[in-house]
Amino acid sequence: MMDPLSSIVTLLKPKADFSKVVQAAGTWRIRHEEIGNPFFCVVLKGSCEFTLKGDEPICLTSGDFVLVPEAHAFIVTSSQPPSLEEADTVPIKTAASTYFVGETECELNAHLLIGHCQFEAPDSKILVSLLPNLVHIREATRLTTLVELVIEESLTQRPGRESVLARLLEVLLIEAFRTKMDTPDVPGLLVGLAxxxxxxxxxxxxxxxxxxxxxxxxxxxxxxxxxxxxxxxxxxxxxxxxxxxxxxxxxxxxxxxxxxxxxxxxxxxxxxxxxxxxxxxxxxxxxxxxxxxxxxxxxxxxxx
Structure with a gap:
């Protein structure tokens, strides 16, 4: 029989939405509002700040992984963010699923892998409520590999692509949540399982x-x-x-x-x-x- 974590992730029916590679330089700020879908990010090189609405900013450095099961509003900025008066940065597409943000004349200060997915289960909100609002893991080597596989598969049109992406996302989510079980913070399934x-x-x-x-x-x-x-x-x-x-x-x-x-x-x-x-x-x-x-x-x- 499936364990509780696996059974919940399976019933959520994760489906890939889109993923991209982001390179950033200088000062920059990306703001997302009311997405409502799962968001994940890996920092390959450099650093940045991640702020989930209502929470304090988190400094992300090389090897860090962040997952938000239901990302309604968040901001990703350079470690030295632009002033509040400055407009948010608009990502520029440079190649297939590859974007640049910031100031072109400056050195790169962040290399990110970013992904969004959807939970197709109609009762996903009930199941998501059992999970943590934010998962932040340092030195996430296994998760980085999984995110790289998700992005690689999403860029191809090979047979079985959707099934492979769904399985990869299930493994990615399970790995993230079970790693988070080592340091549970707010009430939820992970605290119970710990x-x-x-x-x-x-x-x-x-x-x-x-x-x-x-x-x-x-x-x-x-x-x-x-x-x-x-x-x-x-x-x-x-x-x-x-x-x-x-x-x-x-x-x-x-x-x-x-x-x-x-x-x-x-x-x-x-x-x-x-x-x-x-x-x-x-x-x-x-x-x-x-x-x-x-x-x-x-x-x-x-x-x-």
Missing amino acids: DERLAIAIRKIHQDVSQSWTVNQLAKEASLSRSTFFQRFSKAVGCTPMEYVITWRMAVAKDLLRRQTYTMATIAERVGYQSASAFSTAFSKHTGQPPSKFLLEANLASNE
């Missing part, structure tokens, strides 16, 4: 979503008292154990519905409900619409 006891319970939820889990059962799996488990899980993951169970059940249910190969009764059984009506009630309460309407909208979206 806790040895909680990780056992989380894996059980993902390995057998058909099980009618209770807090008592999960606490027993984690070898903790009910109250200790409940408090520890809620603090680490950012939601109660049963909220997590239902979130995961509904994510799996949506995936099964989109496949259109299972009856409602089979899906209900697979995600831990004793009848199709009980599943329909839970699905409607959680998503705001019955399974039949979700399936209809999914069909219309796929035919557009």
Whole structure:
């Protein structure tokens, strides 16, 4: 069975949007607003500053990797950024997927690999909420190699290109998140998985979503008292154990519905409900619409 991190990344269905190589010189500032899609960046040479809206600037140097699962607004600038009064820099395309920013008369001060992708899962926001807002890893040799492979594959038109890119992105995301587990900061799945006891319970939820889990059962799996488990899980993951169970059940249910190969009764059984009506009630309460309407909208979206 898939581990929790792999299963969430797989259900997110990452798809390559675009990637590019950026060379920069002098003072420069690139601003992105309201993208809403995953963004990742590797610094091959030089340095720069990265600022996610609402956070303090991060100094990135050679070998650094940054991933933002849902990048609504961020700024990338030279280490000595231009004044606030100066206009943002417009990247100039110099070759296929290669851009220059800054001042042409100055020496290069940054060589970046930048990529954007999309999560095709319609419930991606729910799954992304379990992940950290920002992943910053230093000396990210393995991740740099993966980003290079993504860019190389995106520039080709070889058979199987889309499938290869999707798998590469899955590996890239899993590698980034599991590396981040060594230094978790805010509540979420990674913090839960970093806790040895909680990780056992989380894996059980993902390995057998058909099980009618209770807090008592999960606490027993984690070898903790009910109250200790409940408090520890809620603090680490950012939601109660049963909220997590239902979130995961509904994510799996949506995936099964989109496949259109299972009856409602089979899906209900697979995600831990004793009848199709009980599943329909839970699905409607959680998503705001019955399974039949979700399936209809999914069909219309796929035919557009």
